[in-house]
Amino acid sequence: MSTTKLNKDLAPISVNTRADMVEIRLREYLNKKELKTGDVLPTEMELSEALGVSRNVLREALSRLRMLGLVESKKKRGMVLTNPDILGSFERVLIPQRMDNDTLKNLFELRLVLELGLADLLFVRKTAKDIKDLEAIVKNNKPEDDDIFRVSREIAFHGKLYEITGNDTLKRFQIMLLPVFDYVVKNENRSVKSNITHTDLVRILKEGTKEEFVVGMREHLRPHFELLKNLR
Amino acid sequence: MSTTKLNKDLAPISVNTRADMVEIRLREYLNKKELKTGDVLPTEMELSEALGVSRNVLREALSRLRMLGLVESKKKRGMVLTNPDILGSFERVLIPQRMDNDTLKNLFELRLVLELGLADLLFVRKTAKDIKDLEAIVKNNKPEDDDIFRVSREIAFHGKLYEITGNDTLKRFQIMLLPVFDYVVKNENRSVKSNITHTDLVRILKEGTKEEFVVGMREHLRPHFELLKNLR
DNA sequence: ATTAGTACTTATGTACTACATATAAAAATA
């Protein structure tokens, strides 16, 4: 029976395109334990022949994997396996305007959870210099500062906290979450004041305990949690 | 100086391919405020002509955006703007074998931070049924259970905690982090016992306070934090 | 013999053509 005839009798069930399937097959292939970073993959022609698709389709799939940072392609040498940048692709889809309300809320919440969970790392990793940096950041805070100043101070302060953790992934992650945070806050422009200021938090970080810091941070973030209740 | 360090300081001069540049241009185009989900984009021919590249190159870039869930393409209708699945691409690159030690450590840490930050959400959202579910999960725990049992209990318990938060993004995120967690723990097969068991945590969640829960969780996770010190 | 330079080979990058396929939209039919 000819292939064309067969294809007519048995139409493909999958709505997936060839590129989708090739992407999956390639990822399965790449994740095999035996393969390690730096290994060279077969050529595009070999792969496309093995998979039974045109070089075109194969390249569409490879293009995705290249974007993810799973592979790189060198002329003449071929494709080589690389370490993906785990947050790179995340960055590409973090578009507040494109997110539904639930997801926005979830990410907003995620940020609050992170912030509350930081205490332990902070108290393990903080140095005298870190405290000094924080004190410099909060020194010139005045309640009458306008919004733009307030936001940049907010970013500087919380950004520094993440920096103290020494966890680059965490820091980059929170930087990526900031626009989401901003977006949500802007859409609900209420300004509930907290009883705990950045200055208070620095003092606790310097002289207090983890437990006190968590309580302080919770109170500091309370306006945001309040906002969350309204979004629900 | 290590190669990875060198790579950070001296990133290779980017010799971006056409597909890379088209991807960037398209993302800029898609993120324009005027565009909203469901809007129909120009056809492939129109886009490729406007950008001055072959349809081939354009399709490689579109293939990436399709994978990210930024667009979908319908036959005859054309491409339509969609809401991306923000964690989908993350899932594709979370391959423990492919991650360097620093990243592994960072993600491991991230999970611990999340777990410690959960308390507030848990105490706001917990229901009587949730507590019952947790009690059922921990009921048959016996210290003499073998490893496989222990791991599945671990997953069930902590998974349920994330479920109580009612935050799907958070839950999916932690599910994706589990293999990383597993990978790190397996590679360092020490088994330090904690003084606080799942049963204790359930009791605190039922009758105690947020603050007590954080302290309890911290003690429960202490073996993992210890492990982290060794990785450093 | 070692080195420098050159030609060759090869795998990726890009462009173009052709046709299959599904389907929205238009036309024809009841």
Add this chain to the structure above:
DNA sequence: TATTTTTATATGTAGTACATAAGTACTAAT
């Protein structure tokens, strides 16, 4: 007007051709 049929069109896939960069092998000069 409602339903079916036809048509037009945008995406999906395949294949060919050539440009480009970069290993590889070969040659020549010191």
